[in-house]
Amino acid sequence: MTLFAFYLAVVVLGILSMGFQMLGSRLLSPHFGSAIDVWACLISTFLAAFSIGSMLGGWISNLAPHARRRGQWACAVAAVAALALTALWGRALVSAIEIGVASSGLAVLLSCVALFFVPVTALSTFSPQCVQFLAARGMPPGKASGLVYGVSTLGNIAGVMLTTFVLISHFRVSTLLYLWLAVAVVCLAALVWLLRPLSTAP
Amino acid sequence: MKLLSAPCLVLALAGAAFAADAAGDFTERHDTIYNSLTIEKRGPIVEMRARARGSEALESAIDTRDPMLPIVHYIKTVYGALFIHPEPKRMLMVGLGGAGFHHLFTAAFPDTLLHTIELDPKVLELTGQHMGFKPGPKTPVTIMDGRMFIKRNREQWDWLMLDAYRGGFVPPHLKTEEFYRECAARLTDRGIFISNLHATTELYYSDLKTIQAVFPQIVIFETAGRGNVIVVGVKYRDPIITDPAKWADPDSLMKPVFQGRVDLKLVRAEHSRLPLNRMRAGKILTDDFAPVEFLDALKANNADEPRAKK
Numbered sequence: 278m279t280l281f282a283f284y285l286a287v288v289v290l291g292i293l294s295m296g297f298q299m300l301g302s303r304l305l306s307p308h309f310g311s312a313i314d315v316w317a318c319l320i321s322t323f324l325a326a327f328s329i330g331s332m333l334g335g336w337i338s339n340l341a342p343h344a345r346r347r348g349q350w351a352c353a354v355a356a357v358a359a360l361a362l363t364a365l366w367g368r369a370l371v372s373a374i375e376i377g378v379a380s381s382g383l384a385v386l387l388s389c390v391a392l393f394f395v396p397v398t399a400l401s402t403f404s405p406q407c408v409q410f411l412a413a414r415g416m417p418p419g420k421a422s423g424l425v426y427g428v429s430t431l432g433n434i435a436g437v438m439l440t441t442f443v444l445i446s447h448f449r450v451s452t453l454l455y456l457w458l459a460v461a462v463v464c465l466a467a468l469v470w471l472l473r474p475l476s477t478a479p
Numbered sequence: 480m481k482l483l484s485a486p487c488l489v490l491a492l493a494g495a496a497f498a499a500d501a502a503g504d505f506t507e508r509h510d511t512i513y514n515s516l517t518i519e520k521r522g523p524i525v526e527m528r529a530r531a532r533g534s535e536a537l538e539s540a541i542d543t544r545d546p547m548l549p550i551v552h553y554i555k556t557v558y559g560a561l562f563i564h565p566e567p568k569r570m571l572m573v574g575l576g577g578a579g580f581h582h583l584f585t586a587a588f589p590d591t592l593l594h595t596i597e598l599d600p601k602v603l604e605l606t607g608q609h610m611g612f613k614p615g616p617k618t619p620v621t622i623m624d625g626r627m628f629i630k631r632n633r634e635q636w637d638w639l640m641l642d643a644y645r646g647g648f649v650p651p652h653l654k655t656e657e658f659y660r661e662c663a664a665r666l667t668d669r670g671i672f673i674s675n676l677h678a679t680t681e682l683y684y685s686d687l688k689t690i691q692a693v694f695p696q697i698v699i700f701e702t703a704g705r706g707n708v709i710v711v712g713v714k715y716r717d718p719i720i721t722d723p724a725k726w727a728d729p730d731s732l733m734k735p736v737f738q739g740r741v742d743l744k745l746v747r748a749e750h751s752r753l754p755l756n757r758m759r760a761g762k763i764l765t766d767d768f769a770p771v772e773f774l775d776a777l778k779a780n781n782a783d784e785p786r787a788k789k
Contacts, residue, residue, distance in 0.1 A: 303769075306650070306651055306652040306766075307626070307652045307655065307657060307658070307766035308627075308652075309624065309627065310598070310624040310626065310627070310650055310652055311650050311651065311652065312512070312513050312598060312624070312650070313513060314512065368766075375627075375630075381623070381624070381627060445770060446770040446773040447770075448768070449765075449767040449768045450766075450768070451767050
């Protein structure tokens with residue numbers, strides 16, 4: 278049961294990350310269009326967040342148990358707070374950047390970083406910790422790593438397809454941003470609980 | 480696997496392919512950062528087409544013997560706008576394409592400013608090379624996203640036309656109520672908004688419904704048998720523009736250069752009723768909800784809609 282919940286949380290984490298990218302494109306589109314230059318900034322921001330989040334998560338997973346818990350809580354709170362910021366004031370923020378920054382390329386990049394970098398970085402910190410979770414239960418690290426990133430990538434695919442072909446065609450982007458926030462709260466709460474130190478884990 | 484030869488590699492890297500024959504006909508393919516374009520010359524006709532979704536959408540065409548002659552049919556239909564606003568002094572056009580509209584318009588209205596916004600710099604370059612259009616003091620071109628220009632530029636326009644297709648597809652941010660409100664804010668008091676729509680998919684009804692949500696009066700002209708519809712909207716309720724009986728006589732609007740190129744009597748006959756039944760089921764597209772790609776993928780079902788011309 279614990280393992281089922283664990284893998285489900287990893288899949289949902291993948292859905293949240295890449296589905297958010299598709300939502301992000303719709304958030305930027307009214308201000309900057311949806312041409313290849315906008316996508317370049319959007320994808321680069323997400324990749325940078327994945328990269329830094331993975332390194333930060335790897336570092337957190339190696340901390341002493343109490344410090345690790347603090348790190349997990351901090352990342353979960355940062356992800357939820359940043360998703361809430363995007364849902365509540367995302368459009369206003371992009372509008373302000375569009376008006377305030379003369380260079381459109383810079384404005385797109387700033388908007389991407391302001392809206393997407395923190396939540397995606399914070400979400401990404403949990404993947405290395407999920408690897409640690411399996412490794413701590415005796416799974417060889419290579420196998421654990423392959424399994425977590427494989428399952429998470431399946432979640433990424435599901436996130437892209439579900440968001441693009443089902444959600445965006447039926448719901449408002451603002452509604453979906455609140456849905457992302459709600460799902461993130463549940464998913465991260467589950468992960469923080471699952472990733473607690475082994476001595477207190479079931 | 481064979482390695483590409485150096486010249487092939489250079490061509491591939493340049494993103495362009497070129498084929499020509501002795502008669503001067505040629506086909507060029509260009510992959511730009513926004514488009515995959517084909518320029519093809521067959522005899523006197525030069526076409527610009529955009530490749531997308533496994534086919535090529537005709538963006539623009541000119542006849543090199545008479546560049547003012549509209550080759551793509553909906554360009555003639557655009558002149559239906561003259562029935563609503565006959566003397567444009569300042570026109571903003573979003574989407575240059577191959578400048579198929581520009582040659583005749585600038586000849587018919589030599590004192591009118593025709594400012595064009597084009598996203599893709601390569602389109603401007605190719606239009607200059609092959610379609611005989613160069614920007615000038617009365618025909619400036621700005622390379623920018625159309626919506627961004629309209630938001631940032633505070634000038635007012637008599638005609639504001641949207642024709643920003645990319646391979647038969649319009650970016651969603653140029654289809655929303657908020658954008659149309661931004662357009663309306665840039666029109667003079669009696670200015671008109673013009674848009675080239677495709678009536679072949681379910682998106683058409685949402686397009687019309689969205690435009691109608693912003694412009695209190697709209698009229699449409701259907702290009703016979705081509706699937707194009709030119710919609711004209713105004714931001715005032717009075718005087719009435721939707722009654723063709725109150726329109727000026729086509730002969731009074733004819734310009735000398737229209738002779739043999741555009742027949743305003745035929746254009747007037749393209750005026751059609753709004754498909755109100757189908758529009759009721761359409762969705763108003765907003766920045767927050769614009770499933771443009773999905774509606775555009777659904778073939779229009781016009782079976783229950785009377786489309787008789789007036």
